[in-house]
Amino acid sequence: MTRKVLMKGNEAIAEAALRAGCRHFFGYPITPQTELAAYMARKMPKLGGTYLQAESEIAAVNMLYGAAAAGVRAMTSSSSPGISLKTEGISYMAGADLPGVIVNVQRGGPGLGSIQPSQSDYFQATRAMGHGDFYLPVFAPSTVQEMADLTFTAFNVADEYRTPVVILADGMLGQMMEPVIMPEAIDPATLPPKPWATRGHEGARAHNIINSLHLDAQKLYEDNVRRFATYEQIKRDEVRVETYRTEDADIVICAFGAAARIARSAVNAARERGIKAGLLRPITLWPYPADAVKALHAKALVVVELNMGQMIEDVRLAADGAFPISFFGRCGGIIPTPDEVLDEIVRIHEAMEDEEGR
Amino acid sequence: MADQIEAIFAGFGGQGVLFAGKVMAYAGLIAGREVSWLPSYGPEMRGGTANCSVTLADEPIGSPLVLHPNVLVAMNQPSFDKFLPEVRADGLIIYDDTLIAPASAPSKARIFGISATKMAEEADLGGLSNMVLMGALWEKARFCAEGDLIGAVDECVSASRQALVEKNKRAMMLGMEAARLI
Amino acid sequence: MKRGDEVAMTQSTEKAVFTRPHALLPVVTNYCPGCTHGIVERLVAEVIDELGVEGKTVGISPVGCSVTSYDFFGCDMIEASHGRAPAVATGVKRSLPDRIVFAYQGDGDLASIGMAETVHAATRGENITIIFINNAIYGMTGGQMAPTSLPHQVTQTSPYGRDLETAGYPIRVCELLATLDGVAYLERVSVDTPKSVRTAKKAIRHAFKNQVDGVGYSLVEVVSTCPTNWKMTPEDAFAWMRENMLTYYPLGVYKDVQAEGFANAAEAARARAEGCPIACGEGVR
Known part of the structure; x- marks a missing residue:
């Protein structure tokens, strides 16, 4: 499947996981991620893998814990x-240094919230x-192609650093179809052994x-210090960011995932004006x-999110007062235009x- | 027709609006364009109204959610009434006049009623009124080459159900012919 | 002292008649005097030795007094979060179907916080072995009421005795699981006398052997004591256990599909579903 095909984001994640050598998936039904589990249920038996519908999300993540301990690539x-x-x-996976991939196709919250797209789990992730x-790497795809590519990457990052990794998507990216070219499949038998x-x-x-x-206490302290040294390495080597028309920009929008798609359209429209x-x-x-935030030469930053303002805290920390920063967001499943x-x-x-005119 | 197509396919769940939208998106993909398809999802899927947004563009697509379409394919009255006021003045509306009473609200868009349900049933193609409308839409909008549209049907129906592929194509041809006459 | 050294020393002068099982490491446990965990863990290790499966066994420790049993067993070990051992065991077994996977759990872990995982691993018929220690109390946290605490039993959180009106009734785990088609073998044993220890060993061996032979989900419940939190001497604890626990939780085999003449749990389940076309696989593509 190296040709371009039209796929739902949820299915693209599932297919990319299979191609990354994942043969063990543990799920539990919930909207709007269900197609991912359904895709795994269709494909896994044909690949000799495991699709298991657990009795709860709690059981599913602990099955992931067991599969990761057994040294296989696994996902929930x-x-x-x-x-x-x-x-x-x-948390137990992080504490036991177990690699695994956890996908969150976000919907609105808190509580039962809504089933519509949202980015309100930024703080949680x-x-x-x-x-x-503890921390864990969090990848935020913005296209169906990235749903596939970042899932593939997530398995490699998880194994390399022995850490759980999160794919933070949302209902819009999960449900929408776009053309996608799948990464080349890995035979799980060729993956490096895990002596631990x-x-x-x-x-x-x-x-x-x-x-x-x-x-x-001393051992736990040392264990945490060792893990945080790994985090420093991840911070050095795994940061990913895209900048678009920022070189001469006076106003820079900071946005991730689905919100970044809308922001990109708005940036183009602003340029036309x-x-x-x-x-x-x-x-x-x-x-x-x-560092990418610090390197901007903007006069103002606008953070756009599908929530009440969460990533803005990281933007403020990074900017450290260098730019005025404002927020624009919608939540509850409303997608801003x-x-x-x-x-x-x-x-x-x-x-x-006005300010300059004065 | 505008270069960038922002379409809404809307109707009852089970009428095949999501499928018709997918065929259009696939046709765009085959034609080498940027495409996106976004369904309404949730309780609506289960028996209520369903719709999907389809965008065909030459630049990467920002928001896949279409709010002000320049193409509306309506398969039931509630969807027609709901989306008609949102269609842009330069837009195109194709609706199934077997199931929908003519527009009550004025619209500057070009508007065509096709007896899709009736035509499909008479041609022993029950359940394929969506593809009759798809054919009519292509005839009026020409958003891709005809071969791309035919190819899209091949992509969207599994190869194991060859009879269904042919039926879908026949329904589409019926729609094209009907649209040529109006 | 290295593993096996003491055996070698003994053998140099006399014939060894009682040694530490290979699958049990020479480390000091954290169990209280009179606790039966030590006996049961030894039995598990003996069975692993006898079946010759230490090298392919993965054990799961629970949260509770036996939380650090990952240090005691010589096979590969995983520490699970509270109640989730059957889910973790499922993850391991599905990834490594030819490995022997066992979970060692207490009553709070298995029958309270982990009841969903317990029931569902059983009904899925996971080919795993569960060793369940039922001593009617939360030991590690200092003696709180457990799901298996007896009616009117005094604990730290039932200071006036387990009140049936507010706390309801204890759970009989073997009886409950016996209704599930995925289960191959259930037996309740105790380890209060040499004879009962021998019976318990036989049951544990059967539960492991079932897994080796692919017979299906097997659980051995060991009715146990907690002298520390029961605030009794080990002897009095056994007496109290015999008088109260064994009358409420009768010993015996609660399910054994092989004894019923079936090769495994699946075959027994099919026989039970006789007359239900879809369950018998008729007309299934």
Whole structure:
């Protein structure tokens, strides 16, 4: 399937996972991620893999924990409320240094919220995917092509750093179809061995233990310090960001995922009106592309999100007062139109001109 | 027809509006254009009204959600009434006049009624009124070469159901012929 | 001292009649005096030795007093979060179907917080082995009421005795799981006498052997004591257990598909579904 095909975002994630050598998927039904699980249910038996519909999201993430401990590439997916249930297991995975991919096709919250697209789990994904001191890489695709590419990448990053990795998508990206070219498939048998995995020692080594418990405070401290050294390495090597027409931009929109698509249309419309607008699109939300924000030469930043303002905190931290920063967002499943974002750009532009005129 | 097509296909769940939209998107893909397809989803899927947004463009597509279409394909009255006021003045409306009473609200868009349900049933193509409308839409909008549209049907219907492929194509041809006469 | 050294020393002078099982490591456990965890873990290790499967076994430790049992067993070990051992075991077994996977769980872990995982792993018929320690109390957190605490039993969180009106009734796990088609073998045993220990060993061996032979989900419930939190001497604890626990939780085999003449759980399930066309696979594509 190297030719271009039309695929739903949810299915593109599933197909890319299979091509990355994932043969174990543990799911539980929830809208709007269901096509992902359904795709796995269709394909896995034909590939000799496991599709298992767990009794709950909690069980599903713990099956992922078990499969990851056994050393195979494995995945689970859900939407916002289900991800909350998985966070316990994700924390244990982080504490036990287990690789695995967790997909969140976000919907509106809090609570049962809505089933419409949202980006309201930014805080959860980047700050609190469970209790304890840990981070995990968070990829934010913006197209169906990126749903595929970043899923493939996520498996590699997870294995390389022995960490769970999150794909933070949303209902719009999950449900929409776009042309996509799939990455070349990997044969799982050719993946590098994982000597730390609990696969049975065969009398050839001491027993391996997968564990996040350290009753000795000093040992837990050292374990955390070691993990944070890995995080520094991830921050150095895995940051991904796209900048679009930012070189000469006076006004730069910061947006990720679905919001960045709308922002891009608004940037183009602003340029047609002679306003120098640009877009900074983080592709990794953790680690955050803070250096790219610092490197901007803008007069103002506008953060556009499908929530009440979450990523704006990371933009503020990165900008450290260098630019005035404002927020434009919609939540609850409402998708702002490019015109609304354009209006915001125009409003800021006029305010800037007034300021300069004075 | 405008270079960039922003279409809404709307009707009851089960009428095949999502499928028709997918055929249009695939035709755009085959024609080498940027395309996106976005369905309404959730409870609407299960028996209520359903619709999808389809965009064909030459630049990367920003928002895939179409709010002010320049193409509307309407398959039931509620969808027709809901989306008619949103269609742009230079737009095109194709509707199934077996199921929809002519427009009550004025629209500056070009508007064509096709007896799609009736035609499909009479041609022993029950359930394929969506493709009759698809054919009519192509005749009036010519958003791709005819071969691209035929190719899209091949892509959208699984090869194992060859009889269905042919039926879909016949329904589309019926729609094209009917649209040529109006 | 390295593994096996003491065996070698003994053998140099006399014939060894009792040694530490190979699958149990020479480490100090954290169990209280009189606790039966040590006996049961030893039995598990003996069975692993006898079946010769240590090198292909993956064990799952629970949350509870046996949380650090990953240090005690010589096979590969995984520590699970509270109640989720059957889900973790499922993940391992589905990834490595030729491995022997067992979970070692207490009553709070298995029958309270992990009841959903317990029931569903059982009904899926996961070919795994569960060792369930039922001592009617939460031991590690200091003696709170458990899902298996008996009516009127005094614990830290039922200080006036388990009140049936507010706390309801204990769960009989073997009886509950016996209704599920995915289950191959269920037996309730105790380890309070040499004879009962021998019976328990036989049951644990059967539960592991079932997995080796692909017979299906097997669980052995060991009715146990907690002298520390029951606030009794080990001897008194056994007496109390015999008098109260074994009358409420009768020992015995609750399901054994092989004894019923079936090769495995699936065959028994099919027989039970006799008359239901779809369940018998008729007309299924």
